[in-house]
Amino acid sequence: xxxxxxxxxxxxxLRYLLPFWKRVIILFICTAIFASLSGVxxxxxxxxxHILFGGGPAVVEEVTGSDHGVHVPETVxxxxxxxxxxxxxxxxxxxxxxxxxxxxxxxxxxxITKNIFGYLSTYLTINLEQHVLYRIRNDLYERIQMLPMxxxxxxxxxxxxxxxxxxxxxxxxxxxxxxxxIVRNGLMALIAISIVFYTSxxxxxxxxxxxxxxxxxxxxxxxxxxxxxxxAQERMADITSVLQETISGIRVVKAFIMERFExxxxxRFNERYRNEYLKMRRMAELASPMxxxxxxxxxxxxxxxxxxxxxxxxxxxxxxMMFVAVMLWVVNPxxxxxxxxxxxxxxxxxxxxVFEIVDIRSxxxxxxxxxxDGFREEIVYKDVSFHYGNGIEVLKKxxxxxxxxxxxxxxxxxxxGKTTIADLLPxxxxxxxxxxxxxxxxxxxxxxxxxxxxxxxxxxxxxLFNDTVFNNIAYGMTGCPRExxxxxxxxxxxxxxxxxxxxxxxxVIGDRGVQLSGGQRxxxxxxxxxxxxxxxxxxxxxxxxxxxxxxxxxxxxxxxLMAGRxxxxxxxxxxxxxxxxxxxxxxxxxxxxxGTHEELIGEExxxxxxxxLQIGV
Numbered sequence: 001x002x003x004x005x006x007x008x009x010x011x012x013x014l015r016y017l018l019p020f021w022k023r024v025i026i027l028f029i030c031t032a033i034f035a036s037l038s039g040v041x042x043x044x045x046x047x048x049x050h051i052l053f054g055g056g057p058a059v060v061e062e063v064t065g066s067d068h069g070v071h072v073p074e075t076v077x078x079x080x081x082x083x084x085x086x087x088x089x090x091x092x093x094x095x096x097x098x099x100x101x102x103x104x105x106x107x108x109x110x111x112i113t114k115n116i117f118g119y120l121s122t123y124l125t126i127n128l129e130q131h132v133l134y135r136i137r138n139d140l141y142e143r144i145q146m147l148p149m150x151x152x153x154x155x156x157x158x159x160x161x162x163x164x165x166x167x168x169x170x171x172x173x174x175x176x177x178x179x180x181x182i183v184r185n186g187l188m189a190l191i192a193i194s195i196v197f198y199t200s201x202x203x204x205x206x207x208x209x210x211x212x213x214x215x216x217x218x219x220x221x222x223x224x225x226x227x228x229x230x231x232a233q234e235r236m237a238d239i240t241s242v243l244q245e246t247i248s249g250i251r252v253v254k255a256f257i258m259e260r261f262e263x264x265x266x267x268r269f270n271e272r273y274r275n276e277y278l279k280m281r282r283m284a285e286l287a288s289p290m291x292x293x294x295x296x297x298x299x300x301x302x303x304x305x306x307x308x309x310x311x312x313x314x315x316x317x318x319x320x321m322m323f324v325a326v327m328l329w330v331v332n333p334x335x336x337x338x339x340x341x342x343x344x345x346x347x348x349x350x351x352x353x354v355f356e357i358v359d360i361r362s363x364x365x366x367x368x369x370x371x372x373d374g375f376r377e378e379i380v381y382k383d384v385s386f387h388y389g390n391g392i393e394v395l396k397k398x399x400x401x402x403x404x405x406x407x408x409x410x411x412x413x414x415x416x417g418k419t420t421i422a423d424l425l426p427x428x429x430x431x432x433x434x435x436x437x438x439x440x441x442x443x444x445x446x447x448x449x450x451x452x453x454x455x456x457x458x459x460x461x462x463x464l465f466n467d468t469v470f471n472n473i474a475y476g477m478t479g480c481p482r483e484x485x486x487x488x489x490x491x492x493x494x495x496x497x498x499x500x501x502x503x504x505x506x507x508v509i510g511d512r513g514v515q516l517s518g519g520q521r522x523x524x525x526x527x528x529x530x531x532x533x534x535x536x537x538x539x540x541x542x543x544x545x546x547x548x549x550x551x552x553x554x555x556x557x558x559x560x561l562m563a564g565r566x567x568x569x570x571x572x573x574x575x576x577x578x579x580x581x582x583x584x585x586x587x588x589x590x591x592x593x594x595g596t597h598e599e600l601i602g603e604e605x606x607x608x609x610x611x612x613l614q615i616g617v
Contacts, residue, residue: 009351010344013175016132027124027176030117031184037114039191044107051099121180128176137168140354146362149428153388158241163357166236167350170229173340174347181340185333192330196323200315203302203323221283225342228280229349235273242266284342299327367427368445375454375535375566377439378403379425384434386420395420396589397434400582407567409577411610412586418570421586422538425568426452456534458561460572462521464513469498470505472513473527484531492527492557494520519550526557537562540570574611583607 017024093099141164173181197204246253246262253262303324309315379402386395395417402408410418423429424436427448435442443451464472473488474480485505489495497520501507513521529537539558562569571577578597585593585600585607592606600607 006348009348009355010174012355013132013136013171013347013351014179016135017128017175019135020128020131023124023128024176027121027128027180028183030121030124031180032187034114034117034121035184035187036191037110037117038188039195041107041110041114044103044110051096051103121184125176125180129172132175133168133172136171136354137164140164140168140357143358143360143362146364147357147360148363148366149423150389151360156237156241156244158239158244159237160357161244162233162237162240163353166240167233167353170233170350171347171354173343174351178340178344178347181336185336185340188333189330189337192326192333195326196330200306200320200323202309203306203320221286221341224283225280225345225349227349228276228283229346230352232273232276232280233350233353235269235276238269239266239273242269280346284346299324302327363427363448367448368443369447370441370445371450372438372441372446372454373450375404375438379536379566379568380437381421381424382435382437384421384424384431384436386417386424386429386432388429393432394589395424395431398586398589398591399434400584400591400594402566402568402582404566405564406581407562407569407579409569409571409580409583410586411571411574411577411583411607412592413610416586417589418586419540421584422540422568422570425536425538426455426457454535455538456529456532456536456561456565457538457540458522458525458529458558459540462513462518462525464509464516464521464524466508466511468503468506468508469501469524472509472524473531475528477531480531485527488527488531489524491530491560492523493553494523494527494557497523517550519554522550522554523557526554526561530561535566537565537567538570539567574614585610 093102144160144164193204242262242265246266253259306315306320306323310320381398381400384395384398385393387393394415398417398421400408410421412418420429424431425443427443427446430444435444437443438446438451438454465475470482470485473485482505486495489498489505498505498507507515509515509524513524516524539562569577569580571580571583577583580597582594583597583600584591585605587606593600593603595607601611
């Protein structure tokens with residue numbers, strides 16, 4: 001990622017602060033006051049020593065004296081003298097005990113005020129960080145939801161989860177914390193630099209020689225950190241992916257006694273992450289000691305040159321001590337700024353990964369702009385071809401139609417393109433060539449929400465959510481009456497087993513409905529489709545893996561679901577499609593035969609071979 005690219009990513013992240021600009025201003029004010037008071041507290045060392053060991057107004061001259069090589073206008077000089085007198089009276093008026101007590105009260109009030117603003121600065125930073133991460137996480141999740149199916153075909157689930165969790169979390173110190181740290185430590189450094197320049201500009205100029213070297217060092221380390229952090233995040237995404245796969249497939253792992261293999265695989269990815277992370281941190285941790293070393297080098301040079309000036313009586317010893325004290329104090333803010341550079345570079349690498357997803361065009365952006373208010377006549381597949389991006393066509397110039405109210409079944413061997421035909425109709429994918437028409441309108445020109453609103457889909461792999469039975473049936477039907485849900489459940493032969501559960505319709509069924517049998521899951525999916533009451537039903541036959549009793553209940557529910565609708569059925573069992581109005585036989589992506597069961601069984605061809613194979617003839 002180039003410096004320009006990093007700048008653009010940072011600006012995009014900063015835009016998330018715009019809705020909270022009032023809080024940002026308050027944060028910066030609190031941070032500025034905290035930093036200023038931290039600098040002011042440093043100047044109290046000399047007055048305290050004078051109070052203890054004697055002296056008085058001379059200290060004001062020592063801190064703000066005119067021996068700084070800068071010409072001051074007369075009006076400004078008078079104001080400075082007024083301030084000097086006021087400070088002198090405040091600190092040195094009265095007896096030694098009175099001065100000591102007053103100094104202690106001033107110091108206490110100063111530190112209390114500083115800590116109050118320090119707390120406010122820290123809390124506002126955390127508050128703003130969480131609001132920003134909340135918005136980024138939501139935007140990323142919403143974008144992922146809107147991406148086309150082709151995107152998910154290329155991605156690992158664990159990698160996507162990692163981007164929403166790890167990558168977004170690693171932005172925590174970049175947007176708000178980074179700015180607050182830069183303001184706080186930058187202002188502290190500026191105050192310190194102002195003090196030393198005002199104390200002795202000659203010594204200050206000497207230290208500037210080392211600044212470009214420090215900036216160059218931070219820039220070089222920053223570039224390497226950004227690359228290393230991105231690699232580390234990719235390795236963490238690999239770990240998340242392995243976790244997601246093994247935990248969701250734990251039954252298969254145990255059934256095949258593959259625990260050791262999975263442990264070895266996880267260990268391999270874990271080791272890669274460890275190595276990348278250590279490599280990145282090795283570079284990150286160099287920034288702070290190297291910056292501190294440069295700062296110490298500056299202090300040594302100052303001590304040598306300043307001591308030489310003192311010995312030659314060209315510099316007041318008190319000014320040299322004040323200068324060295326401030327220079328040592330400013331090392332910490334500079335060190336913090338170096339550390340902040342590491343945090344920002346790591347965060348920018350994560351920001352790059354986040355925006356890679358956000359910038360992908362969504363389904364809605366690529367969909368049409370017209371609505372379909374219903375389905376009246378027919379669906380037509382006209383010379384439809386499709387491939388999944390590898391150039392190998394899984395569907396070749398398929399042409400057939402489905403009239404309103406018909407049942408059209410798609411049959412064929414595994415890999416023939418049956419599922420592809422079903423996936424093209426709701427716009428999960430776009431045809432590589434050819435068109436699919438609904439009432440003469442190309443579905444490419446139709447809004448996806450409008451298109452999918454016509455359809456209900458029941459697949460062999462039932463997808464249920466870790467929620468209540470009621471919410472799974474009423475999925476996508478906000479505010480649906482309970483009686484409608486129960487009616488759909490009765491029609492799907494699901495009501496009896498639902499009310500037998502501990503909490504009835506309010507029972508939480510576990511991840512992917514793990515607490516239910518296969519037949520029960522299928523009946524809930526059918527109830528969900530019945531409640532939606534779609535005009536067009538896409539049915540990936542749901543009875544192929546069920547026992548006889550469950551199959552009978554599910555088949556009865558499916559017949560109720562199909563009644564009065566236009567049905568596209570992907571058939572796995574030939575015996576279940578005898579009553580279809582038309583059967584489309586696929587082989588190697590091409591339509592081989594079209595007709596009724598009686599017509600197809602009476603002629604030589606693929607259908608009769610498949611049918612005889614299944615019934616054992």
